[in-house]
Amino acid sequence: MAATGAPPLVLRTAGRLRGPSLRRFPSVIDTRRATATVLEISPPSPAAAGFDLETYMAARGRRVEEALEAAVPLLPPAKIHSAMRYSLLAGGKRVRPILTLAASELVGGGEAAVMPFACAVEMIHTMSLVHDDLPCVDDGHHRRGRPANHRVFGDAAAVLAGDALIFLAFEHIAARTAGDVPPERILRAVAELAAAAGSGGMIAGQIVDLDSERKEVGREVLEYIHVQKTARLIEAAAVAGAIVGGGNDGEVERIKRYARCVGLLFQVVDDVLDATRTAEELGKTAGRDLTVGKATYPKLLGMAGSREFACQLVKRSEEELAGFDAERAAPLYHLARFVACREH
């Protein structure tokens, strides 16, 4: 394994780094230029260079938090709503809902109209974590720095809370999407979101992932797992934003391809961080994915190969944005770099 000894970075950005958003992630923006595994993302284009991602994400993240908080009031029965709130309001970067808002903005959509979709995407993402952590699935004990849902509320409540989050996602979309969004757009986005999350998407990735534990899998299966398990929902987050925001077919298609790259990037970076971080923290054992024999990019491509792949994904995501006005595309442009350079 290439994990041990590799620097704890995925990618670095060449050129001037603007705003504290990137400076806050020092370990992935490697300041040691020496190693051969450092790959450079091209400097931001002039139009995007003045954009401050941290301010952008903080403002939208705050509104997403407010909307999520309001979406799950602590009504009776208290237990189910507490369990839902526990995981849904546990923080996190809210990258998916922010992608939804940013994609809508890019095609000229308003934020209020698309917020129910942004919330729905986060509900579905959260639900997948709650069910993934169940003892009978992936047996996760901690999530977002807190005990996993089932360890606080019990397995039965965790099953039901996950289910309830899915129903809430669709109820929220159907009941709350602002009246001025044409309902056929809402239905089209519902179909995209449900397909991306279901047995032909996220859940397909989860089941193949579970089945591939302790097996040798090739790059094709690995890519399938990651595209399905992670990228599809991220893609749907952006696509729903683009559809509800009123994008034309060409715009929706480009945003979809952009988001597919970002989704895969998410997983490559996850894999690299998991291998690196754990190797560093524990000194001797590799990350959990490696110990349970799960397919990962570092295992298959090595650390250098994984970084190279991540670099390509950033580039491809930027190519998809090239057809849009550069200033309006700046949030998505920087979001891809944020995903590449994040450290957790």
Added chain:
Amino acid sequence: MAATGAPPLVLRTAGRLRGPSLRRFPSVIDTRRATATVLEISPPSPAAAGFDLETYMAARGRRVEEALEAAVPLLPPAKIHSAMRYSLLAGGKRVRPILTLAASELVGGGEAAVMPFACAVEMIHTMSLVHDDLPCVDDGHHRRGRPANHRVFGDAAAVLAGDALIFLAFEHIAARTAGDVPPERILRAVAELAAAAGSGGMIAGQIVDLDSERKEVGREVLEYIHVQKTARLIEAAAVAGAIVGGGNDGEVERIKRYARCVGLLFQVVDDVLDATRTAEELGKTAGRDLTVGKATYPKLLGMAGSREFACQLVKRSEEELAGFDAERAAPLYHLARFVACREH
């Protein structure tokens, strides 16, 4: 308990019984007229008397089966789709989707337009059974005469198959509802269905039910559990049909109240059958609900009181149908009687 020694019937229908639908359920149409616990439902009204429920249900049930079969093709990954199909296509009376079709018909809607909703309701109902049977929830071993889903596919796959059925339900509605149904109607019905199934509906009932095991609960809590756990989804099945079929607000409201009665009736009959059947079959021990200390109607009202209540519910359901043309209302009229007189 009043269970032992009580005749194995819930209700009997006075007057001429038409069609083999009722004759096929001999044990609930008690032929021994002697006991004081036999309660009579009034004879069918003249307009409804010529209606043959069995033919009606067989025809619609067949088309529901075909639609469900087509909704979950055996695509890869085979495991998740096999698990979904195993439970979804395991038979059953399909009372919920037939209610959806019948409610739509009553207000003049076409069958094709509402079929995706009928399928979605059955997917959600099936999913609730799959998750309910999980060892960490209610630990059911058998369902519809076959081993429970998790006993065939494993717990993790059963969790994921249940999740996937929810996503499929909403994808199916959004992608398949016929183009001539106004999309705002579809959204309204989606909101009803999702709310009925979620943490303010079916799942609320499930969590309170789990929490009330081995506790003494009063009639209010019992009614809450049953309204939420069983009646809400049955209500939503009918309401979705009425909305998509184009019913006006008054019609939707009356069909909703009708279905609430039928939903409760479903549960009362379930409870009575569970207590009676098990007492008969095992000779000494009461039904499973009683052994795990769950609240049931026979426990709370006694067998005679439960039958009396069921009788009232049939009557109330019929009152809600009185405002409709009697001939068009015949299917819903007889469906309520079918639910009252079923034996499994």
